[in-house]
Amino acid sequence: MAAWPITALAKDYPRGWHVPKHRHRRGQLIYAKAGVMQVTTREGIWIVPPQRALWIPLGMEHEIQMEGQVAVRMLYLDRSNSALFGSHCKVLSVSALLRELILAAVQAHADKRRKRMVVLAHLLLHELQEAKEEALHIPVPSDPRLKTVCQRLLAGTSRVESLEQLATHVGASSRTLARLFESELQMSFVRWRQHVRLARALSQISQGRAIKAVARDAGYASCSAFSSMFRRVLGITPTHYMTQATEPSAASSSPM
Incomplete structure (x- = not known):
């Protein structure tokens, strides 16, 4: 079976939860549907409120501190799609459309609806490339x-x-x-x-x-x-x- 174009996951965390240092073989977009995350990488500290998402390049070691309860939604992109977003972390503004696309992708992946995910992937990649980069970075x-x-x-x-x-x-x-x-x-x-x-x-x-x-x-x-x-x-x-x-x-x- 062909690989999914995007893997989308949902995980909720309690107040103060700490995810220790780790890395992924795919590029990751991490979005807080609710709550605020503090993500630390070798490039700095990144503050991620619900109106923003953080792009983490593949192989970039990072750790996450949850500020309050946090509903995390994550997209994982393969190597070719990850290349579209560069090799440095950046905070992206999440429009109402992008938010709904992220949530729809998470649901499609949970329901194992691969054809729907293929359609959503094209829209997601387009909207992510159009998203404005924000200066929520603490070096x-x-x-x-x-x-x-x-x-x-x-x-x-x-x-x-x-x-x-x-x-x-x-x-x-x-x-x-x-x-x-x-x-x-x-x-x-x-x-x-x-x-x-x-x-x-x-x-x-x-x-x-x-x-x-x-x-x-x-x-x-x-x-x-x-x-x-x-x-x-x-x-x-x-x-x-x-x-x-x-x-x-x-x-x-x-x-x-």
Whole structure:
């Protein structure tokens, strides 16, 4: 029997579930129907809310942390189709049509309807190639000093610390640390920390926390300032995102 053009699977995970490092022989599109995932690869940390999907090239080692309950939908592409999407991870915007195609493919695969999957595969590949790439990427450093600082920021233990305070903590000058952010991560300290705060905000919003509280925890003095940043990065307001984000109906602990 001929191989399926695309393999589509559905798995639901409980809050806080961690999928350890692994890799696939096929390219993978990973999409959260509900909930937020944090995916880590050698290229960085990728935040994946319900309106986005992450392309992971074949052979790319990755691990996944579930922020809240997450309903994961996955597509696996063969080598020839994987080549269409490149050899680097990227976050893609998921339109209403693409979302329904992903869900339809998952159902067709579950029902073993191969002919239907063949038809869906053509549409899926077209829509994926047309999808806009989004900047939900947190690069990771190699310098030990910068790595320590970034781990503190990711853990939330240094939410109010300045660059100068962080530099002192790792025995470096603030100028050296600022230069490392630019040279290793290609973004300023302020922008990198903003991406981390946004990642935390996505997780909190998906769990139903009030936007005012999320904005305060992210270090913003007002909801309007937080909303402006949120919309600039994600293209929608926090309120719109909260409306679109839905919790999965069930969760299980099956490995990916």
